[in-house]
Amino acid sequence: MSSPRVEISHLSVTFPGASAPAVNDVSFHIDAGECLALVGESGSGKTLTALSLLGLVPPEAAVSVGTRVVAGVNTRGFTEAKWRALRGNRVGLVSQDALVSLDPLREIGSEVGEVLELSRPRLPRDVIAQRVLDALELAGVPQPHYRSRQYPHELSGGLRQRALIASAIAGQPEVLIADEPTTALDSITQAHIFDLLAALKESGLALLLVSHDLGLVRQLADRIAVMREGAILECAPAAELLEAPQHSYTRELLNAVVTRQPARGTHAALIEGPPALSCLGLHRSYPDREGGFVEALRGVSFSVRAGTTMGIVGESGSGKSTLARILMALEKPNSGVVELAGEPWSLAPERSRRSRRGEIQLIEQNPYDALDPRWSVGRILQEAVNLDSSPGPAWVRRARVAELLDQVGLSTQLIGRRAHQLSGGQRQRVAIARALARRPSVLICDEPVSALDASVRAQILALLHSLQKSLGLTLVLISHDLGIIAHSSDEVLVMRHGEVIESGLRESVLNHPVHPFTQELLAASKSL
Amino acid sequence: MVAAGILLALIFLAALAPWLVTGASPFETNAALSLQPPSGAHIFGTDQSGRDVFARVVYGTRYSLAVGLGATALALVAGLILGLGAALGPRIVEGALSRLIDVLMSFPEFLLALLVIAVVGTGEANIPLAVALAAIPAYARVARSETVVVSQTGYIRAARSLGVHPIAVVWRHIIPNIVGPLLVMATIGVGTAIVTASGLSFLGLGPQPPTPEWGIMLSEGRNFLATAWWVGVFPGLAITATVIAISTVGRYFRSQSEVALS
Numbered sequence: 001m002s003s004p005r006v007e008i009s010h011l012s013v014t015f016p017g018a019s020a021p022a023v024n025d026v027s028f029h030i031d032a033g034e035c036l037a038l039v040g041e042s043g044s045g046k047t048l049t050a051l052s053l054l055g056l057v058p059p060e061a062a063v064s065v066g067t068r069v070v071a072g073v074n075t076r077g078f079t080e081a082k083w084r085a086l087r088g089n090r091v092g093l094v095s096q097d098a099l100v101s102l103d104p105l106r107e108i109g110s111e112v113g114e115v116l117e118l119s120r121p122r123l124p125r126d127v128i129a130q131r132v133l134d135a136l137e138l139a140g141v142p143q144p145h146y147r148s149r150q151y152p153h154e155l156s157g158g159l160r161q162r163a164l165i166a167s168a169i170a171g172q173p174e175v176l177i178a179d180e181p182t183t184a185l186d187s188i189t190q191a192h193i194f195d196l197l198a199a200l201k202e203s204g205l206a207l208l209l210v211s212h213d214l215g216l217v218r219q220l221a222d223r224i225a226v227m228r229e230g231a232i233l234e235c236a237p238a239a240e241l242l243e244a245p246q247h248s249y250t251r252e253l254l255n256a257v258v259t260r261q262p263a264r265g266t267h268a269a270l271i272e273g274p275p276a277l278s279c280l281g282l283h284r285s286y287p288d289r290e291g292g293f294v295e296a297l298r299g300v301s302f303s304v305r306a307g308t309t310m311g312i313v314g315e316s317g318s319g320k321s322t323l324a325r326i327l328m329a330l331e332k333p334n335s336g337v338v339e340l341a342g343e344p345w346s347l348a349p350e351r352s353r354r355s356r357r358g359e360i361q362l363i364e365q366n367p368y369d370a371l372d373p374r375w376s377v378g379r380i381l382q383e384a385v386n387l388d389s390s391p392g393p394a395w396v397r398r399a400r401v402a403e404l405l406d407q408v409g410l411s412t413q414l415i416g417r418r419a420h421q422l423s424g425g426q427r428q429r430v431a432i433a434r435a436l437a438r439r440p441s442v443l444i445c446d447e448p449v450s451a452l453d454a455s456v457r458a459q460i461l462a463l464l465h466s467l468q469k470s471l472g473l474t475l476v477l478i479s480h481d482l483g484i485i486a487h488s489s490d491e492v493l494v495m496r497h498g499e500v501i502e503s504g505l506r507e508s509v510l511n512h513p514v515h516p517f518t519q520e521l522l523a524a525s526k527s528l
Numbered sequence: 529m530v531a532a533g534i535l536l537a538l539i540f541l542a543a544l545a546p547w548l549v550t551g552a553s554p555f556e557t558n559a560a561l562s563l564q565p566p567s568g569a570h571i572f573g574t575d576q577s578g579r580d581v582f583a584r585v586v587y588g589t590r591y592s593l594a595v596g597l598g599a600t601a602l603a604l605v606a607g608l609i610l611g612l613g614a615a616l617g618p619r620i621v622e623g624a625l626s627r628l629i630d631v632l633m634s635f636p637e638f639l640l641a642l643l644v645i646a647v648v649g650t651g652e653a654n655i656p657l658a659v660a661l662a663a664i665p666a667y668a669r670v671a672r673s674e675t676v677v678v679s680q681t682g683y684i685r686a687a688r689s690l691g692v693h694p695i696a697v698v699w700r701h702i703i704p705n706i707v708g709p710l711l712v713m714a715t716i717g718v719g720t721a722i723v724t725a726s727g728l729s730f731l732g733l734g735p736q737p738p739t740p741e742w743g744i745m746l747s748e749g750r751n752f753l754a755t756a757w758w759v760g761v762f763p764g765l766a767i768t769a770t771v772i773a774i775s776t777v778g779r780y781f782r783s784q785s786e787v788a789l790s
Contacts, residue, residue: 328689357691370682372701383700384690431686438690 003072004029005175005206006053010066013048013057013230022061023048024230032174035197035207037221037238039214039253041453045230046210050177053208054091055083071174089119092168094161096180101164102152109148112136112167119171131170139166140196157316158189165196169205176200179210188315191524194220213454214253215483218242226250253455275342276474277327277360277442278303282336284322284498296322297333298498304491306441309468309475311489311506313482313521319498320478321365324446327476328362329353341441358387358438365447367427371419377430378415381405384437404433408463425456432463436471443468444476449484461488482525486510494518532776539770542589552583554740563756573758575748577738581758584740585766591741592770595656596722602660603667603721604714608707610664611671612698616679626672632665641724645733652735659724663717667710674706715778719771726767742767 006029013023023045030036038046048057053070055078057063068075071090075083087093095101102111113132116123123131136144139162152160161181168176178197182190198220201207211217217224218238225235226247233247245251284297296319304310314320325331327338329346338346340360345353364370371380381401391397402412408429419427428448435443445464449457465488468475479485485492492509494502494517502515513519542549552570558578566573572581614625632640644658678684679702687697728734729743737744742763749760 325685328685330685330688354691354693357689360689362685362689364682364685366682370686372683372687372705374704383687383692387691431682434686434690 004069005032005072006030006208007067007069008049008053008065009068010064011049011052011068012064013045013052014062014064015058016060016062020230022230023052026227026230026232027066028225028232028235030175030206030208032206033201033204034222035201035209035220037209037211037217037224038227039211039217039224040227041212041455044227046227047179049227050093050179050208050210053175053177054087054093055080056087085119088115088168088173089171090173091175091177092171092173094165094168094176094178094181102160104152107149107151108136108155108163108166109133111152112148112163112170115167115171132166135166135170136163138169138200139163140192141166158192161189161193162196165193169200173205175206175208177208177210180212181209182216188520188524190216214242215454226253255458275303275339276306277338277340277476279327279338279346280336282323282326282338283334284319284326284331285334296498297326299336300495300498300500301336302493302500302503304442304474304476306474307468307472308490309477309488311485311492312476312478312495313485313492314480314495316480318495320480320495321446322498323495324362324364324444324476324478327444328360329357330362355389359440360442360444361435361438361440363428363431363435363443363445363448366451367424367431368419368451370431371422371427373419376416376418377405377410377422380430381434381437384434387438400437404437407436407467408433423456424452425460428452428456428460429463432460432467436467439471440473442474442476444478446478447480448477450479450481457484464488482521486525494521529776529780532773532780535769535773536777539589539593539773542586543593544590546583546586546590550580550583550586552580554579554584554587555738556580563752563759565756566758572762573756575745575756575759576752579738581745581762584745585742585762587740588742588745588763588766589770591735591739592722592726592767595659595725596718596774599656599659599663599721599725600714600718602656603663603717604710606660607664607667608671608703608710610668611673611706612675612702614668614672615675616698616702625668629665629668629672633669637662637666637720638724638727641728642733645728650733652739655725655728655734658728659721662724663721666717667713670713671706671710674709675702678702678705712778712782715781716775719774719778722767722771722774 008029009027011023011026012021014021026049028036038049040046051057052063052065052068055075070086073086073090075086102108109129109132112135113128116128116131132148133144136148141147141159141162147155147159147163152163155163165181181197182193197207197209201220209217209221214224221238223235224238224241226233226241226249228249233249234241234245236246241250242254245254280301282297282300283295285293285295288294300319300323302310312320312323322331326333326346329338333346336346337344340356378401381404382397385391385397385400385404401415405412405414410426410429410433414422414426422430443464448464449460452460461484464475467473477485477489486506489506491504492506493500494509494515496517502509502513502518509518510522513522556579558574561574561578562576564570564574564578570580570582572585575581575584610625610629614622614629617625635643641658641662644661645654648654648657684697684701687701725734726743726746729741730747732747734743735741737748745763746760749763752759
């Protein structure tokens, strides 16, 4: 066997003023054609470890390392110039957010070609152009000639991620670092990206995969290293680690992976009840740049029985969030109607609708802008509580705020905190508490957990579940992740390009999918 | 920064209590002492009527500062209301206000102020009005773009879906979240307003002589620049120093608020 492509021993990174090192005595190696996955929650030091392979650790941090061999080169005493020669050329980086990682003002082709121009300055233009097209094709970008002349905003999330991968592999590196390469993508695109990474690995690339999601990495990684608080807790071949985790934290992470096992039986009796929310023939289109229209919704109809969960699943861009806003009457449909508890909702005038708004509430994807940054948690909840028809004296309202915090599992000590002093999971809990303050009967959750860490995800989903039981809520759960939908829905609706392509009880949709797209979704989520 | 702060404090002292800064009267004429160069008795010298230039500069602070602050406050409030309307109103209002702002933005501020004076007439009270109207478009545009950004956030959607009254949404959530950048803009805008106001009175469109006003003093001093530079130079320096002090302090606040945001 040849020498390892990457070998790191005793790597520590410490930020000035921090009590503990951000990366603490980490050692690992990766051979050619092998994939090592670094798994851990955000803040566990996995990204910092990956960046140290590129010499990209923030300059104020103190790095100490025993050996650092990258792409077969010992980097001891490397100057910035030598690091630059290494990056892109022999080590590629695919970072998390393709939207911000690509220059919005440059065509895809010139972005991908830049690494070649920098690393091989004497290469003629037409050779570069050919290599760019090759890289795009290898990364699975269809019609590379056409795509290379487009700008990032003209591409979908999945294509952007592929373009980013193309720019990372254009220089034909020996080592590829993929930092959460699929976090922002839907499950089908995720599966494609993983196939692509697997193919690259086959061709002899050493792959370092960084992710917070054990469920994702298991299909690709040969070995998995679990990180927490800057240290590697355990590192073992993937099958071994998944079958028999040694560390209690690894078991916790494994449990947090949302499985497709149904969490409960279907309440057949409830399904006979009256619809809590229904919509008929919803159409919505937006003007686009060329003067035409983009149809976000094309005749969506469904109804949700009181006390049940409707799971809506679809790719990004399938019109899910538009649907959520129309159900909330935050936006008007071009045609079609929404009824809440059998009464007109979308057609009701805003003046009379306002007093009923408490009945239907929304939890959104992004907990980071869900709370007014200037307001404390107490004041945010107080505002919602004060909207009650008879809010009662001040002490009753304060007690209600405390009760709400208790319902979502938060301590009353957080009352004085502002949003930026809370974690993502805590913010999402505050957003849920605020929604509950109006005692809603319907709760719409638009990707409620996709911005959260894996371990927090399971907690929030469990919370929504128990709230549904104790308060008799009707849930509309919208997600790109079939795993989450399958986990907690009574009925499932599959959307694509603004249309409902399949719907029915969970068992029938999951076990006997009719539409090929549903079958593809299921296959993609099973393989993860 | 510290120096600018001290200077600003002195300027405010001169505006609020000029008698503490100078013992001389800004109006007392003395034909025997006309156009005296700076000396121990008259540190900025005297003008063509023998009035103490230092006293006139000190007493002029109050007027300039009042116009600067008053006009800026007026522009800020009006710009905020216009900007909110342009961002949140029904489509026809939104379009009309945005185009109005665009048209006003296309005129230089000073030209706009001249236009207002031409319409409402000259006079002491019309100067702050003209300066404020000229500054409104800039505030309105920032208020509009900030409102558009803030009104698309999750917490505004959440407040709307809770059933909070739209006016309460604007008052409680939108205004507090957009007012920061506007206030910072205003601290710098005060300096601009002072320059515009002095410019108008320099042209004789503001308060009339013998009011101790920096613009008038500049315009009077202009005739003696060759023989008695101090009559014109010191009021000019006063304008420059005030504007620089206010802008420096304003920039400091801006950098502070940017740190707080990031």
